[in-house]
Amino acid sequence: MTQILKEGGRTIIKTGERIDTMNAMQFEQDIQPALVDGGIELEMDCSDLKYMASTGLRVIQKTMRTVMLQKGQFKMTNVSPEIYKVLAMTGFTKFVKIEKKAE
Secondary structure (H helix, E strand, C coil): CCEEEEECCEEEEECCCEECCCCHHHHHHHHHHHHHCCCCEEEEECCCCCEECHHHHHHHHHHHHHHHHCCCEEEEEEECHHHHHHHHHCCHHHCCEEEECCC
């Protein structure tokens, strides 16, 4: 389940365990208010994320692009080694700020 939190001037999107074909559209709808409502400094907290399909990657790419068009900052935090591997294989680590989960 997606949660949106405000801390100071930044917005934190806390993902659920999966972003896949079944829920990517719902995830995108869930985070839209954060993008419209001043999501200039957006952090996607992936501490619960265990699986992400290509549809999830598209949502992240679209989200990042929206934030960048607003001249904002986007980063992913608490990314597990498994999810990081997917992000690295697909080239996301070259253009998205990613902080790995502390072990």
